[in-house]
Amino acid sequence: MRINSRIGYTTICFLVVLTCSFAMSGCSHTDKASAAKQGTTHTIKNKGSDTMVNLAQAWAEMYTGVSSTALVEVSGGGSGTGVAALINGTVDIANCSRQIKPKELELATQKNSKIPQEFIVGYDALAVYVHQDTPINKITITQLAEIYGEDGTISKWSDLGISHNNCPSDEIIRISRQSNSGTYFYFREALLGKSSDFGLGSLDLHGSKDVVEVIGRTPCAIGYSGMGYATPHVKMLEVATAPGEPYYAPNLKNVLDKTYPIARPLYMYSLGEPMGEVKAYLDWILSAEGQKIVEKLGFVPLTGS
Amino acid sequence: MNILRKRRAANLPFSETVIELFIRLCGISCIIFVFGIFFFVFREGAGFLFNGLDLGQFLTSPEWYPTSLSNKRYGTFALILGTFSVTTLAMCIAVPFGLGAAIFVSEFCGPKLRETFKIIIELLAAIPSVVWGFIGLTLMNQLIIAVFNVPIGLTMLNGSIMLALMSVPIIVSIAEDALKAVPDSYREAAEALGATRWQVVYRVLLPAAKNGLLAAVLLGAARSIGETMAVLMATGHSVNIPSGPLSWIRTLTATIAAELGEVARGDEHYQVLFIIGILLFTITFVVNLIADLVIKGIRQE
Numbered sequence: 001m002r003i004n005s006r007i008g009y010t011t012i013c014f015l016v017v018l019t020c021s022f023a024m025s026g027c028s029h030t031d032k033a034s035a036a037k038q039g040t041t042h043t044i045k046n047k048g049s050d051t052m053v054n055l056a057q058a059w060a061e062m063y064t065g066v067s068s069t070a071l072v073e074v075s076g077g078g079s080g081t082g083v084a085a086l087i088n089g090t091v092d093i094a095n096c097s098r099q100i101k102p103k104e105l106e107l108a109t110q111k112n113s114k115i116p117q118e119f120i121v122g123y124d125a126l127a128v129y130v131h132q133d134t135p136i137n138k139i140t141i142t143q144l145a146e147i148y149g150e151d152g153t154i155s156k157w158s159d160l161g162i163s164h165n166n167c168p169s170d171e172i173i174r175i176s177r178q179s180n181s182g183t184y185f186y187f188r189e190a191l192l193g194k195s196s197d198f199g200l201g202s203l204d205l206h207g208s209k210d211v212v213e214v215i216g217r218t219p220c221a222i223g224y225s226g227m228g229y230a231t232p233h234v235k236m237l238e239v240a241t242a243p244g245e246p247y248y249a250p251n252l253k254n255v256l257d258k259t260y261p262i263a264r265p266l267y268m269y270s271l272g273e274p275m276g277e278v279k280a281y282l283d284w285i286l287s288a289e290g291q292k293i294v295e296k297l298g299f300v301p302l303t304g305s
Numbered sequence: 306m307n308i309l310r311k312r313r314a315a316n317l318p319f320s321e322t323v324i325e326l327f328i329r330l331c332g333i334s335c336i337i338f339v340f341g342i343f344f345f346v347f348r349e350g351a352g353f354l355f356n357g358l359d360l361g362q363f364l365t366s367p368e369w370y371p372t373s374l375s376n377k378r379y380g381t382f383a384l385i386l387g388t389f390s391v392t393t394l395a396m397c398i399a400v401p402f403g404l405g406a407a408i409f410v411s412e413f414c415g416p417k418l419r420e421t422f423k424i425i426i427e428l429l430a431a432i433p434s435v436v437w438g439f440i441g442l443t444l445m446n447q448l449i450i451a452v453f454n455v456p457i458g459l460t461m462l463n464g465s466i467m468l469a470l471m472s473v474p475i476i477v478s479i480a481e482d483a484l485k486a487v488p489d490s491y492r493e494a495a496e497a498l499g500a501t502r503w504q505v506v507y508r509v510l511l512p513a514a515k516n517g518l519l520a521a522v523l524l525g526a527a528r529s530i531g532e533t534m535a536v537l538m539a540t541g542h543s544v545n546i547p548s549g550p551l552s553w554i555r556t557l558t559a560t561i562a563a564e565l566g567e568v569a570r571g572d573e574h575y576q577v578l579f580i581i582g583i584l585l586f587t588i589t590f591v592v593n594l595i596a597d598l599v600i601k602g603i604r605q606e
Contacts, residue, residue, distance in 0.1 A: 169456055178542070178563040179372045180574070194374045200367070200383075200544040203459060203553055206537060206563055210442070217446060220456040 042277040044072045048082020048095030051124060051182040052266055055297050056095055059285055062293060066284060070277040079182065086269055087111055092278050096267040097124065097182050114272030121285055123300035125263035126187055127227040127236040127250040129175075129212055131219040133166045138238045138247045141261060145191045147172060147222065150199045157220070166219035174202035175211050175223030183208065187224050190262045208298075224262075227251075228298015255300045266299065343586060350579030357573070358580065369544045371564065371574045379577045381584070383544050387554035388588075390547045391461050391536060392529045395468035399529075400522055402469070403476030407521070410477065411484040412506055430474035434534045437467045441539025455551050457541070462550040464540035468532055472525035479524060483517020484510055516600050523596045527589060533558040557581050 046056055053076035060072035082094035083101075087108045100108075100116060108116045128139055139160075146154040157164040157172055164170065176198060177184040188198055205211050211225040216233030227250045230236055238247035241261050254260035274282050284290050291301035354360075358379065366380025410422050441463050449458030487510050495505045511518070541553030542563065561578050568575040 167456060168454075171456065173457055179370075180564055180568055185372070196375065197370055197373045200369065201553075203457070203541045203543045204555070204563070205542065210538075213442070214446075214457070214459070217450075218457045 042070050044070055044093065044278055044281055045091040046072055046093045046095065047075045047077060047085050047091045049079040049097040049182060049266070050076045051097040052095040055122070055266075055294065055299060058293050058297055059290060062289075063281060063284065066289075067277075067280065070281060072281065083108075083269070086116060086271060089271065092270065093282070094269045096269060097186070097264065099265075099267060100269060108271070112271055116269045116271055117273055119268045119270070119282055119286070120265045120302065121268050122266045122291070122294040122302060123255050123263050124186075124266055125227045125250050125255045125260060125300050126183065126190075126224050127230065128239060128262075129215045129223050129225060129230070129234045129236060131166070131215055131221060132233055132235050133219050134164060134235065135162050136160065136237065137235075138240065140240045140243050140245070141191060142242050144239075148174060148176070148188075148198050148202070149192055150197045152199055164219070169220065171220060173218060173221040174199075175215055175218075175221050176202035176204050177208075177211065177224075178204050178206060183225070186264055187262070226298045227255075227300070228295075252300055256303070263300070346579055346582045346586065350576050350583050353573055353576035354580050354583070358577070363577075363580070367544070367546055369560075371577060377573070381557065381560075381581060383546050384555055384557045384560055384581075385584075386547055387461075387540070387545075388530060388556040388558070391464045391468065391540060391554060391556060392526060394461060394465035394550060395472065395529045396522070396526055398465060398469035399472045399476060399525055403473045403521070403525060404480055404518065406473070406477045407480035407484060408506055408510075411481045412502070412510070426474050426477050429470065430478075432471075434471060434532060435538075437471055438535040438538030441467045441535060445539065449551075453551060457553070459539060459541035459553060460551045461540060461547055461554045464536045464554070464556075465550070467535045467539050468529040471532060471535065472528045475528055476521045476525040479521035480514075480518050483514040483521065486517065487513045519596065519600060523592065527592065530585070530589065530592070531558060533562045537562055557585055 046060065048056075053074065056074045060074045063070065063072055079096045079098055082091065082096055083104050085091040086094035087104065089112050094116075100118065105116060108114075128144065130136060134157075136157075143154060143160065146152040154160060155172055156170045157167060158170055159172075177187075179198075192198075203214070205214060208225045208229050211223045212229045212231055212234055215221045215223050216231055227236065236250050238249045239261055240247040246259075248254045248260045250260055250263075255263045268282065268285070270278055270282065286302070291303065294301040363379055363381055364385070365382050366378065367383040368378040368380040369383065370376065370378040406422075406426070410419055410426075414422065442459070445463045445466060446458035449455065449460060449463055491509050491513060492505055495509045500508065536556050537559035540555065540559070542555050542559055543553035544555050545553050547554045561581055564574070565578050568578065
């Protein structure tokens with residue numbers, strides 16, 4: 001191809017730089033791995049929820065500094081994938097952003113003759129975000145359903161009874177997530193149940209962080225994301241389940257006493273009563289040190305700090 | 306003829322035969338890969354394509370509800386329109402700039418400036434698309450809000466500008482080569498007849514380099530249609546029938562990129578995403594076919 005001779009030289013330079021950096025990162029990686037390997041006696045396999053995958057990875061990384069006898073292998077794939085692997089007995093711990101279904105529990109018990117044990121390892125609270133200049137502080141689930149739902153009746157800020165000076169078009173810009181993320185699923189179910197859908201035409205962004213980033217730049221926008229992602233440019237709304245009900249702010253206390261309506265527990269499941277290294281790992285996750293990481297990654301730890 | 310070739314082959318040193326074989330293998334592998342990819346994409350999507358998918362709804366309905374719990378709908382009309390509109394707008398921006406730059410680099414600027422230009426254009430080609438997407442998400446977003454006074458700048462225009470910036474280097478490189486390939490005798494003859502520099506370009510060079518320039522534009526367009534990350538981040542990724550350059554849209558490629566990571570393998574939704582892949586294949590094939598026919602037509606003239 002004729003472009004190749006043109007772009008070729010630059011490309012080669014880049015490739016060389018890339019290869020070098022890969023080689024270097026590769027070296028340091030193997031160093032660490034071999035160092036860990038010397039004392040390793042057990043590998044803990046951990047798989048499941050994509051919502052939890054960063055959290056699980058952070059735990060696994062920190063744990064290499066805590067225990068010299070265990071190495072944790074983390075992979076994502078979704079809650080369903082994790083439970084399926086648990087049923088097949090190929091993982092030690094399954095991560096799940098929903099509770100295990102009765103049918104799954106039965107299958108796992110049947111196949112492995114061990115009953116899966118449930119551990120709540122943290123909470124994921126979805127906050128409803130608006131731009132910091134939006135003159136609104138509270139919202140109800142009913143209103144949110146009318147904003148996001150397929151046949152929703154609220155499309156303007158004035159429909160919510162506020163006059164939004166920084167949003168001349170008055171249109172509510174709905175920020176959402178790509179339609180198969182766990183966050184999307186959970187938010188849709190919390191608002192509409194299982195029988196109806198979100199309306200089209202929302203901006204479906206690709207990450208929890210992007211949602212908050214875009215809302216921070218868009219006075220007309222409303223959106224949802226994990227409560228740990230808040231920035232100074234956005235505001236979290238207090239949420240009530242229905243008009244007339246009390247409003248609750250998304251904070252640690254309200255999530256822990258289960259008054260904040262859009263929060264869900266994050267689960268880990270082990271096959272049978274955990275033993276040995278697996279037990280040590282789960283105990284560490286539930287300890288103050290492990291829970292600190294939960295908070296650091298934007299989730300809600302089990303006990304308020 | 307055949308005997309002659311055989312004799313020549315017999316006289317060649319062994320290494321030449323090996324090299325020839327190797328090069329032939331490279332050529333054939335290219336074809337094998339294309340067919341292999343097509344086969345894989347088709348196999349993953351075929352089950353649902355022939356059994357269960359309403360093709361009419363797939364192509365004409367704007368309702369894209371792949372993860373609905375009560376009523377799954379797979380309509381890609383809005384996505385197809387998104388892909389076409391963003392590509393068309395990108396080409397409207399990129400073609401004048403790209404061809405203009407190619408003409409300038411090849412005909413009007415001095416050798417020193419030319420080298421600088423080439424390096425800068427190569428640099429532009431080396432920027433990864435996710436970086437363009439990030440620029441679209443942050444910088445261009447703010448700029449479009451400020452200039453057009455719209456609530457949000459993640460629009461078709463934003464994506465088009467990013468795509469244009471990505472395809473301009475390709476267009477410039479190929480178009481410049483095409484212009485350079487026009488023999489100098491053409492230029493000399495035109496100048497001898499008293500043509501000005503612009504007349505030389507407009508009346509002699511452009512018609513003479515037509516094929517190469519068309520190839521440049523089409524390769525640029527192909528780059529735009531296939532681009533994923535930048536449009537995913539810059540266009541708003543919203544299922545919408547576009548109503549103008551400032552509406553939010555979603556493209557076919559971005560849909561695959563955003564959703565394939567989190568579907569279960571073999572699921573209906575998974576298969577539909579591969580059917581979108583087949584659709585993209587078909588679109589690219591048709592574009593290339595048209596290009597071929599057009600170029601052939603020009604040749605016959």
